[in-house]
Amino acid sequence: MKNYILFFILFLCLTPLLAQDLKVSLEVSNIPLKDGSLFIAWYSNVEDFEKGKMTYSQKISIKTQSQSRITLDNIKAGEYAIKMFFDENGNGKIDTNFLGIPKEAYGFSNNVYPATRAATYTESKITISETNQTIKIKMKQ
Secondary structure, eight states: OHHHHHHHHHHHHHHHHHTOEEEEEEEEEOOOSSEEEEEEEEESSHHHHHHTOOSEEEEEEEESOSEEEEEEEEEESEEEEEEEEEESSSSSSOOBOTTSOBSSOEEEGGGOOOSSSOOOHHHHOEEEOSTTEEEEEEOBO
């Protein structure tokens, strides 16, 4: 009985630590050397990834720089996939040609770039488990 009580007390004490917000950095490279905005979207499951329902999102103004480091202080531990694109013309969406191929730079976590389609959640999935974690994404132009 004492073991159960001890376990319960430990569980109550450790639960807030498991839910704490983590500090995560994104190192984004190969950004076009133009002024524009970097749109970053985090997804926590396959369904949200496919529907475009973001868990976290951020828009960063970029002034003619090929790389950027973005720090987020409020990420919960878990599995995510990240999509991003560089909006050159300020319309808030990724522009594509008549075949659906992006005309603006884009990126996925795990730097996955299939030749004929966008990366999937499973291919892009990363695990956030500790604070001060860094994720590197190289944009495709």
